[in-house]
Amino acid sequence: MSLDGWNRVLVLGGIRSGKSEFAESLVADAATVRYVATAASADDDAEWAARLAAHRARRPVSWSTEETASEPRRLADVIAAARPDETLLVDDLGGWVTVLLDPAHQPADDTATIDELVTAVHGCAARLVLVSPEVGLSLVPATPLGRAFTDALGVVNRAVADVCDRVVLVVAGQPAQLKPAAAPASTSGPRPTANAVAAAGTTVPAQAGPTVVDGGVPAPAASPPVTTPEVPVGSASAGGDVNGWTAPTMSLPVAASGLVIQPGMELPMPDEYTGPQSVDRLATLDVPGIGFGVLEKVVSFAAATQGTPTPAPWRSVRVLLLHGDHEGGAAAGTRPGESARRADQARAGQGVLARLAAEGGASLQVIEAPTAAPIEHGPALTVEQVEAALRYGWRLAEEAVDAGVQLLVLAACGAGTEAAAAAVLAATAGAEPPAVLGRVVTEDGEFDDAAWMQRCAAIRDALHRIRRSSRDAKDVLAQLGGGDIALATGILLGATARRTPVLLDGPVGVAAGLVSRDLAGQARHWCLLADHGGHPAVRLAADVLGLDPLVELKLDLGEGANALTVLPLLRSVLTLAAALPARPDRDKTDETPEAPVEEDEPDFREPEPDGPGPTSTEPAQPAENSGSRAG
Template sequence: MSLDGWNTVLVLGGIRSGKSEFAESLVADATTVRYVATAAGPTDDDPEWAARLAAHRARRPAGWSTEETSADPRRLADVIAAARPDETLLVDDLGGWVTVLLDPAHQPADDTVTIDELIAAVRACPARLVLVSPEVGLSLVPATPLGRAFTDALGTVNRAVADACDTVVLVVAGQPCRLKPTVTEPTPAGPAVEPAPARPAAGTTPATEATLPAVGAATGAAVPAQAGPVAAAANDSGISVPASPPVTSPQPPAATDGTGGWTAPTMALPVAASGLIIQPGMELPMPDEYAGPQAVDRLATLDVPGTGLGVLEQVVSFAAATQGTATPAPWRSVRVLLLHGDHDGDAAAGSLPGESARQAEQARSGAGVLARLTADYGAGLQVVEAPTAAPIEREPALSAEQVDAALRYGWRLAEEAVDAGVQLLVLAACGAGTEAAAAAVLAATAGAEPPAVLARVVTENGEIDDVAWMARCAAIRDALHRTRRSSRDAKDVLAQLGGGDIAVATGILLGATARRTPVLLDGPVGVAAGLVSRDLAGQARHWCLLADHGGHPAVKLAADVLGLTPLTELRLGLGEGANAMTVLPMLRSVLALAAALPARPDRDPADGGTDEPAQETEPDFREPEPDGPGPTSTEPAEDPGVRAG
């Protein structure tokens, strides 16, 4: 069983299950390992316990160092917190630690505070950390008070540590079973370091327990793989929500046959009909407010020549905040959600009929720019069909029921991606009239002037079509005039002006926020959804990252309103989503570099110095002598009117 990608892992198992051996195998390739032993030492009256400890010691390689924490259970948190990013720690085990913690010899002790200190240390640990713990919750409730106290305390510790760790593995009869994260998509080929899934900050509500109003009970059903559109699923409120489309995993073209060799294997995802009521004022999780600044401070200590990462420091800060650690890892499991939804009427003036459908089908078949980039970078691709929007200059783009269905559909797509082990979502879009719809949303939510945020219309021959641009401007003007007395509520904006693609994208942003998963935006549909989502849940924008503004005026303005700084200014025009995928390898490289570099030594001991930081001294400042006529001294002149008596 491969566990590539972990930074902190909890290994659970019963007695003689093989959990310790499995944990030791995880760190076998490390150059040095600090083995932290937590159990009390052997005694003369218990030779069997002494034999167990001796067997553990005999398995440890000679290069490992051992630390004992049995004398003071509080010291375990200090050892973990003081670990360096280039170290590997193996803690075996938490059962022994709890035993010592409950020992009357260590009382009075605040057990709750001690456990909290351990959890905080695990969350913030920059080193690779393996913790072993017995799983005793599957047995009968002990008959003695002391036995019940131990199982209750250990169960509490296991739950808290599992929540703080990137990965949790249960070993049963020598067979490891991964409990967290649950990955059902193939892990793309690449370096062996994967990012840790987002960890909830201390004191926050886990993503699966986000406070949301609900109606009815959620149900689920399996969807078989199909070639055509899958059947719609109805949720408890009676609103029809379409079933999830298949996820494709494009493969790079064959290098020798010259035919391209593109394939598109599909994976059907389960349908989880949502009973959530998506409405303004939802309380969703925020990124870790401390991890981001801590990550930036850590960058200043790394052995980097020159001035460092520059503007890309914000990538490290963003990843740290969303992953809940000062040492974030690069995103390896990525899914692109390509939203295909057309807009009827003059909003699509100048668009080639059927072009958006051709692009969507091209992506499904594994061809085109977006699919090829997705294949090259090992990401998944999901083409999502959104309802066609009516002409906004004459009538609402969608009905209220369609808006609710689209929001829930997007939310569910985000949840399914996270359940499949996806660590980063990329929003993409292809549809006729999307730019005009996004400009209308910006005008309604941010007070933008439509002509200032509506990009020029370029034909398939590369020519500027000003007539089509004016038709789009007129459509937006008429739509805003038609809705001048309408509410600017988020759902109303989606119904009147936004359309299906922006509504589904909004649901994706909200669902990703609820599951503490970052989203990479790219293009007008994504930023328009960001503006709408902030009025439903203000936390959503803090989970968004903007790859490149592409020179698009709507993206520039929306980024400024949302407080998003584009990472690059390449002015790419490869299509919404493809621009972000072009930048993705650079983002991964920055995170991998920041996680792997060692700390910079303050002084080199080989030069006769020490590892202690150099003491700062005040510079020796001496005022220069004046050049040319003027006083030659800065001392005050003697008053000629005063004489010594």
Template sequence: MSLDGWNTLLVLGGIRSGKSEFAESLVADAPTVRYLATAADAGDDPQWAERIAAHRARRPANWSTEEVTDDPRRLADVIATARPEETLLVDDLGGWVTVLLDPTHQPADDTVTVAELAAAVRSCPARLVLVSPEVGLSLVPTTPLGRAFTDALGAVNRAVADACDTVVLVVAGQPCRLKPPVGLPASPAEVVAASDDRPAVDGGTGATVPTQAGPTGGVSTAPGEALTTATTSPAIQPGMTLPMPDESTGPQAVDRLASLDVPGAGFGALKQVVSFAAATQGTPTPTPWRSVRVLLVHGDHAGGVAAGTVAGESARRAEQARAGQGVLARLAAESGASLQVVEAPAAAPIEHGPALDTEQVEMALRHGQRLAEEAADAGVQLLVLAACGVGTEATAAAVLAATAGAEPPAVLPRVVTAAGQVDDVAWMARCAAVRDALHRTRRFSRDAVEVLAELGGGDVAVATGILLGAAGGRLPVLLDGPVGVAAGLVSRDLAGQARHWCLLADDGGNPGVRLAADVLGLEPLTQLRLDLGEGANALTVLPLLRSALALAAGLPTRPEGDDRDDDGSEPEPAEEAEPDFREPEPEGPGPTSTEPAETSAARAG
């Protein structure tokens, strides 16, 4: 069973289910393991002593064992103070609950103690595996003590499972992943474009690029039937309540950076990346995103917004991505990211009427939401939102004007032809189309679904659903282009929490992206003015972001006595005191005199 991407993991199982052996196998490759034993002393029980001896015999010689049975709060303290480079194995929480309920520790606030343990697990910087009995499947015990134990253990399991990023249930030696849940099979409308294992050839360079198949990449989701797929998520409507990133771990992660042993002044602008990752992962020691999925939304817009574009160009780019070719696919392969092409309904000319009808918009929203949920269920740790389609920049400008009151000419970038020349006629045609669409809808309410139906179209609607689904699944999203920020503006009006799960890689010098980012409170991580295509810009920056997170998680703290300032810079040297050249003040009353004291005294006589 593959369990890549976990940092804190809870293993549940019944008696003799194999849960301890499975937990030990997960950390077998660690250079050293701190084994936190919770079992009480066997006393005069030979069978219990045999169980403890069997556990000890399985542990490798390079593991250290610590007994945490004296004080229930000690387990939380050990977990909270663990170092990022350590690996901890707790076996098991049933023994810990037994100690917690022991009369010698009463009266005590057991609820607070359990909350402290869950908080320590949630913020643990080390890799942590906890083992616990699953007793909730049996009959309710008939004794008061038995009921107290099962009730307490059930509460502990729930609290710890919520704090862990992965939960596995072992039944008869077979591990079953409970969190994140295993994704559902692909719908019939999802087909694998590259059906064989032969590498594709990039037509631009002649180099081979690995094609990706199945749910990890090379997938194309077609419009129509796929958009009607049912989902069990809450209905998309204004006022949705979605999770927020952890507001405390971000500042804690930034404060921790100041203590790391780096020779220079520190992480600079990349502190923002560490803070974002810490908040979205819920730990002050975030880890680099290992599992990344690129969702390429392909949707065209007809009418004046598409002025100056080459017919069929966006379809060619989407087909390139399906075949594992082109800029986006190459960058995805270099980053180890999967790539999925998502077909959105084409939009009608917005200057003459709605881009889509309301039913199509709702289907597109739900489809995007489902795509994000499937990614979260598959263990994806970061989504990169990409887009290709004609008319996307002008459509984004229309959405920005409708939601933020922007002037279309101020947020529409210049139109540049394939030959590198500026096409002012096409730019004016786009401005006119957006102006006419805004005039046509001037009396509309401008709620989120209406903006998508009248102005945004299918690609922005699918992208909006992706952002909402990602926020619901606590999945961060990397943005970098007009479709992504336009979806961010619309999703903000449906659920204000969605934008807090977004990170902007680069604004590419696009005035619309720059203004939308300001409205959303997203500061671009870089100012490289990249224009490789929406999504490709983010993948170009991704290795830099991963490097920052790897350093933040793996560097040791500075040695004792290194007294740098909080920002990581060397302290300023103390200024030397300037010499005082002032004349001394007289010691007593009367005029100041420079004559000898005895002369002055003679005159006085």
């Protein structure tokens, strides 16, 4: 059993169930592992000492071991201080609880210590595997100490499971995944936890479907269904009875003030070591040519985002198609209803995007964004709509990761999206709108210069209107961006928080990347740009974000479709990089080279001077008497 897309895993199991071996297999591909041992040693217990010795003997020599038994509160500090490039294996929480309850550590605030541990696990930047005994299937212990242990360990297991990405139960050596569970057929999203609701100060009502409240902000509603084009399986996101744009989510930094997404958030970064290691490994593979060329960047990116020098190809991919129109001059030259037709096509499994998704085995989710008001006259969205869209996008990313998705593809089909993206680019990067706004092409393939000038005028008037306004991320989204770019920004942030890469393709995606810099600068490092498609805004935004397009096919199939066209190529490269063996002569080249034979003569000798002068290049020795006299 393999687990994909995880950052924090809790492995449960009974005694001798094989839980430790399974946990060790999860980190077997890591270059280095820090093994955190929690159990106290017992010199007077030979059988217990033998068990600990067997555990030590099983660990590879590249692993380092850290003991926390002497001070159980230090486990939280070790986990919280772990770096993003590290891999931690904690074995196990049962030993930790035993030490915590030991009379030698009393009186102690056990509840506070457990809370500290859960907080550290939730915010851990490293890849983390925790092992813990499952004691809830046995009889209630007959002794007070036994009951205290089972009660405390049960609390720890439940709390840690809540903040882990994956939970696995090992029974007789056979792992069974408990979280995320298989999604039942339902039209509603996951129920937010009571703690999250209380933290956000939100009361979650029960509603049967979406409604609209004052200001045009959607009330809590079900997530759009996820479909697999041309495959008769359609299922919505898993969950309870309520969810929507304003529903809180456990992965958000919820504050008591209700502020959820704010500038300066600290989100995870990709592994800074495994990317270069994967490129070095490519040079050793048995290929007849000189290698992978520019597609080495794909292998390096996948290695960094997966945390391994041997990344696997992305098998589970989800396309998020954002449909949100922009009114006013931004959509000049667009036939009314065209974007809605494209969205309906995708839902029905038809059209370019759905067919390419079916060909690549990707699922497709069509998300409706609120229509943006004309930016030349006023804000595109209200502040409340922006906040709701950001949170909704974050939740969509979380739902995808919980369903096992390994790669997200951003797509868009709204009217006026190019002009809105150009406006965002002008506001955030100082670009000139006419230079980054693509020409308008009619259905007959002719250029509509009048519509292009109308779009330019709308952007010019919008920028003039906000010339004295703040240019922070949320203000830019409210004034210029609109619902689709705000949703895309939330998706990028949510994917970053869950260490999931995003394949960009088009103006909406790169505009969201520019906005996300002010909220969390780490987001752009989880983005991969397939092709700029000849679009001037995408070219400039990619340069600002430091994203190099992988190919230059000059495709214009619609935002997201170009990325799906390139996806099989990316998968092929990753498959080759993972499956090819090393060159047969690699063993010889890896051997330590023989020491060069010392020669009597150096490789280079200073030529002797032809005329009078010093005949040696050796530094002159100081005279015995530093003084001098004329002779």
